[in-house]
Amino acid sequence: MIKYQFQRHAVALASLLFIAQTQAQAQGTMLESVVVTGATEKPESITKPLSIITADELNANGASTVGEALRYQPGVSATGFGPNSSRPIVRGQDSDRIKILRNSAATVDVSALSFDHALPVDPFALHQVEILRGPAALAYGGNAVGGVVNLIDQRIARKPVQGFQGEVNLLGGGAADQTAGGFKLDAGLGQGVSIHLDGFKRTTGDLETPTFTDPDGATGNRVQNSSSKSDGAAIGASFQTGNGYIGISAERYNNEYGVPKSLDVRIGMENERYALEGEQNFNSTALKQVKYRLAKTDYQHQEFEDGTPATLFVNDGIDGRLEVVFTPFSIAGLSINTSAGAQFERTEFSAVGDEAFVPSTSTDQTGVFTIFRASRGQKNSGVFEFGLRNDQVDVNAATSGLSPISGPVAGGGVSAGPAINRSFSPSSVSLGYSAPIGNGWSLGGSVSRVERAPSSFELYADGVHVATNAYEKGNPNLQEERGRHLELTSNWAQGESKFNATAFASRYSNYIALIGRTGADSIFDEDGDLLTTEDQVPVFDFSAVPAEFQGIELGYQTAYALGAGKLQPGVQYDFVRGKRTDGGGNLPRISPQRVVASAAYSQAGWTITPELIWVSDSKAGAGDVEVKGYELVNLRVGKAFTWGQTGGEVFANLQNLTDELAFSATTLNTVRGYTPLGGRSALMGLKLAF
Numbered sequence: 001m002i003k004y005q006f007q008r009h010a011v012a013l014a015s016l017l018f019i020a021q022t023q024a025q026a027q028g029t030m031l032e033s034v035v036v037t038g039a040t041e042k043p044e045s046i047t048k049p050l051s052i053i054t055a056d057e058l059n060a061n062g063a064s065t066v067g068e069a070l071r072y073q074p075g076v077s078a079t080g081f082g083p084n085s086s087r088p089i090v091r092g093q094d095s096d097r098i099k100i101l102r103n104s105a106a107t108v109d110v111s112a113l114s115f116d117h118a119l120p121v122d123p124f125a126l127h128q129v130e131i132l133r134g135p136a137a138l139a140y141g142g143n144a145v146g147g148v149v150n151l152i153d154q155r156i157a158r159k160p161v162q163g164f165q166g167e168v169n170l171l172g173g174g175a176a177d178q179t180a181g182g183f184k185l186d187a188g189l190g191q192g193v194s195i196h197l198d199g200f201k202r203t204t205g206d207l208e209t210p211t212f213t214d215p216d217g218a219t220g221n222r223v224q225n226s227s228s229k230s231d232g233a234a235i236g237a238s239f240q241t242g243n244g245y246i247g248i249s250a251e252r253y254n255n256e257y258g259v260p261k262s263l264d265v266r267i268g269m270e271n272e273r274y275a276l277e278g279e280q281n282f283n284s285t286a287l288k289q290v291k292y293r294l295a296k297t298d299y300q301h302q303e304f305e306d307g308t309p310a311t312l313f314v315n316d317g318i319d320g321r322l323e324v325v326f327t328p329f330s331i332a333g334l335s336i337n338t339s340a341g342a343q344f345e346r347t348e349f350s351a352v353g354d355e356a357f358v359p360s361t362s363t364d365q366t367g368v369f370t371i372f373r374a375s376r377g378q379k380n381s382g383v384f385e386f387g388l389r390n391d392q393v394d395v396n397a398a399t400s401g402l403s404p405i406s407g408p409v410a411g412g413g414v415s416a417g418p419a420i421n422r423s424f425s426p427s428s429v430s431l432g433y434s435a436p437i438g439n440g441w442s443l444g445g446s447v448s449r450v451e452r453a454p455s456s457f458e459l460y461a462d463g464v465h466v467a468t469n470a471y472e473k474g475n476p477n478l479q480e481e482r483g484r485h486l487e488l489t490s491n492w493a494q495g496e497s498k499f500n501a502t503a504f505a506s507r508y509s510n511y512i513a514l515i516g517r518t519g520a521d522s523i524f525d526e527d528g529d530l531l532t533t534e535d536q537v538p539v540f541d542f543s544a545v546p547a548e549f550q551g552i553e554l555g556y557q558t559a560y561a562l563g564a565g566k567l568q569p570g571v572q573y574d575f576v577r578g579k580r581t582d583g584g585g586n587l588p589r590i591s592p593q594r595v596v597a598s599a600a601y602s603q604a605g606w607t608i609t610p611e612l613i614w615v616s617d618s619k620a621g622a623g624d625v626e627v628k629g630y631e632l633v634n635l636r637v638g639k640a641f642t643w644g645q646t647g648g649e650v651f652a653n654l655q656n657l658t659d660e661l662a663f664s665a666t667t668l669n670t671v672r673g674y675t676p677l678g679g680r681s682a683l684m685g686l687k688l689a690f
Contacts, residue, residue: 050074050502051131058123060636061653062174062683064202064228066100066151069123072613074553074574075133075147077591080667081115081467082226082675083176083207084257089666090133091504092549092578092590093146096455101140101150103277106345108297108317113358113457115668116262116467117313120253120271120299122232124169124182124200127154133553134504135430135450135485138387141343141367142426142452145483154186155196155236156247156277161188167689175655175678176204176226192240196249199233206258208679210661215673223675225258225266246278261674262466265310269301289325294318303355311353319345335377340370349456357463357472360398361456367391382435385446393424393453397460422459426451426480440494448485454478458512458542464524469670471524471539472514478544483508496559496568503552510544511580513587516623517541538623547587551576565603572596577619588621589666592629609636618665625669630662632677646690653683 051073063069067078067086078086079094090098100107100119111117130150140148166185171178182200189195207223214220231254238247255269275295282288300314323341330336343366350360369389375381397420428451434444461474485506492499516522517539525536557570573595578587593616600609611634618627638651656662659680663672 050133053129053131055123055127056687058126058129059169059171059685059687060651061634061655062171062176062178062180062685063123064176064178064180064204064230066119066121066123066126066129066149070129070131070149072594072596073131074555074572075551075576076131077666078664079115079589080664080675080677081671082223082258082260083204083678084226084228084255085111085116085118085259087111087115087119088131088149089589089591090131090147090149091551092576092587094589094666096143096458097146097452099136099140099144099148101148102273102295103152103156103275103293104140104150105275105293105295105321106317106319107151108273108315108319108347109271109299110301110313110315110349112455113313114465114467115671116259116267117301118255118257118267118269120255120269121151122182122200122202122230122253124180124202125153125198125232125234125251126151128152133502134487134506135428135448135483138369138371138389138428138430138448141345141365141389141391142393142428142450142480143455145450145452145481153198153234154184155198155234155249155251156245156275157186157194157196157236157238157240158245158247158279160192160240161186161194163188165690167687170686172684173681174653174683175208175681176206177208178202178204178683192242194238194240194247196236196238197234199231201231202228203230204228208681209676210659210679212661212676221679223260225263226260226675228255228257230255230257241280243282244278244280247276249273249275249277259467261671264306265466266304267301268304270299272298284327286327287324288327291323291325292321294320303353311351311355313349313351315347315349317345317347319343330377333376334374337373338371340368342366342368355464355466357465358457358461358474361460362394362396362398363456364394364396365391365453380436382433385430385432387428387430389428391424391426391453393426394421395424395453395456395459396421397456420460420476422454422476424453424480426453434489440492442491444489444491446485446487450483450485452481452483454481454512454542461542464537467671468540468668469537470516471537472542473539474542475544478512478542479510481508481510481512481544483511497557499556501552501554504550506549507581508547511547511587512542512544513547513580514540515543515545515584545584546581547578548581549576549578562601563603565601567599567601569599570597580622584622586619586621588624589668590619590621591666592616592618592627605640607636607638607640609638611635615662615665623669627663627665627672630660630677631658632660632662633657646688648686648688650687651685653685654681655683656680 058069065086067088070076070088071078075091077089080086096112109120111119132148136144136148164187169182171180180202184198186196205227207226209221211221234251236249238245251273253271259265277293279291296318298316302309303311321343325339328335328337345365347363371387374384430448432446436442459474459476461472465472483506487504490501522539523536524539553574555572559566559568575593578590595614598609598611613632616629620626635654638649640649656679662677
């Protein structure tokens with residue numbers, strides 16, 4: 001084993017050294033890079049994200065889901081229920097603790113309810129992604145206690161579009177043998193009017209992997225039933241008012257994909273979304289800016305078993321957000337910036353069929369917040385920030401009945417019984433300070449206390465959940481989840497060299513977790529015969545337990561001339577640990593420590609980027625097992641070009657060159673053994689921008 005691991009490390013190191021040496025010896029003329037994407041959008045004013053990922057970076061590895069595209073970003077992993085339903089995990093937090101946003105507005109779907117439910121968003125449609133690690137509840141509500149993934153598109157132009165411009169993306173190959181294409185078109189019609197049109201189509205086969213044997217004893221080199229077909233289109237229009245803009249958009253998304261392990265189950269998804277967005281700037285003694293957003297979403301997906309319609313999930317919602325930025329003023333030499341806002345979200349959820357383990361529910365959330373920023377007004381002065389937020393959350397279940405386990409609760413597909421209603425009033429407060437300290441360094445820190453209302457499935461779930469292979473039982477008596485958070489940051493920049501370090505700690509008095517039972521009632525058998533195993537599933541309860549998280553994130557990148565070109569090495573490291581503080585052990589599905597190292601060399605329009613990803617063995621959580629770590633060696637080769645007024649890039653992305661068999665520790669343990677990561681593959685891509 002030691003010899004084998006040494007060989008894998010040697011192959012990775014040799015790949016890096018060989019490419020660097022080859023490019024250092026190459027001769028040629030260094031050309032200016034060709035810009036093939038639009039300008040980066042500025043992040044929201046309330047909370048500055050720690051990372052911005054461009055559309056090119058999202059599409060580079062050919063991932064068909066946002067979760068897989070972000071899997072190795074600092075502090076971010078993915079649920080990985082096969083390649084088609086992978087949702088981001090941030091600092092060990094998943095499900096309803098991670099807020100997935102669309103242009104800072106809510107994404108209405110059911111991806112947080114179950115690991116096999118996909119996000120109704122394709123990476124082709126996005127312009128960039130903002131990742132906020134740690135509590136962002138002041139900006140987006142208690143559901144953002146773990147972090148925020150903000151998906152930004154350009155369907156509503158926030159700045160005037162000049163003339164006609166667009167881009168085309170094509171992908172082919174990869175471990176999923178995919179064929180994919182997408183386009184974006186923008187046009188300025190004059191008089192401040194801009195229009196947008198985009199569309200995509202993507203087809204993938206079953207994911208190819210190194211040869212493995214699944215828990216059922218079947219040996220092969222494919223993730224069975226992991227193929228997919230998806231398409232979508234959107235249109236948008238905006239009007240520049242002279243002191244801002246107002247715009248509308250409409251989109252349609254369709255996805256049909258298989259569910260690994262459940263080889264007879266496929267999901268057909270349909271999603272429609274309509275949005276209004278605007279921003280107005282003022283020149284007054286009181287008001288500086290007003291931002292507003294309103295969106296309506298109609299979501300549904302049908303689960304098919306052997307081609308026959310089974311459970312139908314529907315989630316329709318409307319959400320809105322208003323933010324007011326006041327004109328800065330001075331007190332005692334301090335420059336004071338204040339903003340305040342309100343947002344609301346209403347969703348109507350229903351599930352009809354054998355997998356309806358949560359009853360029909362309506363959820364209403366309304367929140368108000370205010371942020372104060374104070375500084376000396378000087379360029380290099382520190383900034384003090386203080387924020388408050390209060391929410392009102394009502395979660396109403398339509399029916400209730402007798403559960404097969406432990407008496408009366410809602411759910412289990414029961415249509416009889418009275419309604420169950422719960423109301424919560426979570427509040428959050430945050431205090432932070434950051435300042436430059438000279439020589440390119442800056443330091444910062446924040447403390448916060450955040451509350452989150454339990455979700456509908458944490459309260460009312462009561463039935464067999466096929467995707468998790470468990471009987472999941474909610475607790476309608478749960479109270480708000482409460483956590484305290486501390487974060488320290490350090491940043492350094494000097495020319496093209498950058499370094500950042502973050503340390504964080506969170507402690508929860510009542511962390512809501514899905515915990516397996518022990519004892520006589522730990523197994524549920526729908527036939528009522530505990531002596532047989534055919535229909536038996538373990539019982540898991542949504543329980544409030546004390547817990548804590550700690551972690552660090554480090555990153556360094558630099559650039560220097562090498563021969564006739566430029567070498568840009570970079571390395572990042574992240575580590576997070578989550579455990580119960582009552583002696584219950586580690587929390588499940590926590591990402592192990594990881595290192596991602598790369599060295600991009602550019603010359604004469606060519607860019608060659610070797611990458612090494614190292615993931616350590618995991619720490620087993622309760623009811624789970626330790627997952628062996630892995631090393632992946634990737635290589636990307638790209639050539640930028642211009643052709644008249646058209647710029648572009650052709651590239652090849654070679655992934656998992658050593659054909660490493662790897663399993664993700666953040667994937668649910670009941671499906672992990674069926675869904676290894678992709679094997680050795682080559683993905684070809686072409687991008688045109690005009």
